[in-house]
Amino acid sequence: PIAYVNGDFVPLSEAKVSVLDRGFLFADGIYEVSAVLDGKLVDNDSHLARLERSVGEIKLPLPETIARIKEIQRELITRNGLKDGLVYIQVTRGADVGRDFAFPKGVKPTLMMFTSVKDIVNAASAKTGIGVITVPDIRWARRDIKSVALLAQVLAKQAAAEAGAGEAWMIEDGKVTEGGSSSAFILTKDDVLVTRENSSAILPGCTRKAVVKLAEERQLRVEERAFTIEEALKAKEAFITSASSFVQPVVKIDGKTVADGKPGPTAQRLREIYIDFAR
Ligand code: PDD
Numbered sequence: 001p002i003a004y005v006n007g008d009f010v011p012l013s014e015a016k017v018s019v020l021d022r023g024f025l026f027a028d029g030i031y032e033v034s035a036v037l038d039g040k041l042v043d044n045d046s047h048l049a050r051l052e053r054s055v056g057e058i059k060l061p062l063p064e065t066i067a068r069i070k071e072i073q074r075e076l077i078t079r080n081g082l083k084d085g086l087v088y089i090q091v092t093r094g095a096d097v098g099r100d101f102a103f104p105k106g107v108k109p110t111l112m113m114f115t116s117v118k119d120i121v122n123a124a125s126a127k128t129g130i131g132v133i134t135v136p137d138i139r140w141a142r143r144d145i146k147s148v149a150l151l152a153q154v155l156a157k158q159a160a161a162e163a164g165a166g167e168a169w170m171i172e173d174g175k176v177t178e179g180g181s182s183s184a185f186i187l188t189k190d191d192v193l194v195t196r197e198n199s200s201a202i203l204p205g206c207t208r209k210a211v212v213k214l215a216e217e218r219q220l221r222v223e224e225r226a227f228t229i230e231e232a233l234k235a236k237e238a239f240i241t242s243a244s245s246f247v248q249p250v251v252k253i254d255g256k257t258v259a260d261g262k263p264g265p266t267a268q269r270l271r272e273i274y275i276d277f278a279r
Pocket residue numbers: 033178179180181182183203204205206207208241242243244
């Protein structure tokens with residue numbers, strides 16, 4: 001695979017940044033992940049708009065324009081012959097000579113991008129559904145920023161993996177914030193789609209936004225509000241959304257089944273609708 005680092009296209013195994021890079025030392029950086037379907041970027045403008053917002057929130061100037069970043073994404077897809085997968089973008093505040101916490105002066109941000117192969121459409125777990133576990137949300141207070149500081153999510157998703165679950169739902173003040181790397185939805189007994197409202201408590205998911213719009217266009221009722229695990233366990237359906245999974249049914253929470261423990265028709269339908277939108 002070919003990666004991009006600071007102006008150069010290089011083999012991924014040879015791609016390098018300094019050990020003094022502030023992404024490495026301080027997690028002083030931002031990332032984005034866009035899906036690729038049949039060689040085409042999915043909902044990419046939404047991801048790049050969020051990238052611009054995230055870097056703005058931490059006062060990190062992008063070293064390239066959004067138009068140039070788009071070109072690099074496309075060039076990576078072409079050079080790698082990528083059909084289905086992901087494009088990863090990371091921008092950090094660069095490598096300074098020392099380890100000053102405050103922003104260094106005259107340091108160029110590091111821009112790094114690579115692709116990976118993933119057949120999201122045909123993922124086996126989309127047919128079976130996944131289990132989730134619950135963990136306390138121990139993250140910082142600005143989860144609306146897509147920062148590379150992901151230790152809380154690493155630990156949450158490791159706990160899920162050890163429990164044989166596909167995702168961890170993070171809980172704060174008795175309510176679900178979101179998944180370790182996904183947005184959380186339920187469908188209530190009254191056929192209302194519920195997902196937490198955007199705020200600094202969650203990342204504003206691009207897939208979440210598209211799914212809410214697509215659902216509303218099909219006359220599904222959507223309520224943007226927080227929900228509890230008790231409510232999720234009484235729901236008809238549950239699912240997660242993300243660039244790397246699109247829409248994935250959730251059939252178990254902490255070992256207890258959601259409804260009959262099978263992927264629900266609404267989640268499956270929304271997955272198909274999203275895939276049509278993505279193509
Ligand atoms: N994760 N919430 C969190 C905490 C996330 O990390 C993500 C995405 C989402 C879903 O956002 P979107 O629909 O825009 O992908 C929600 C990416 C895929 C990742 O970390 O790999």
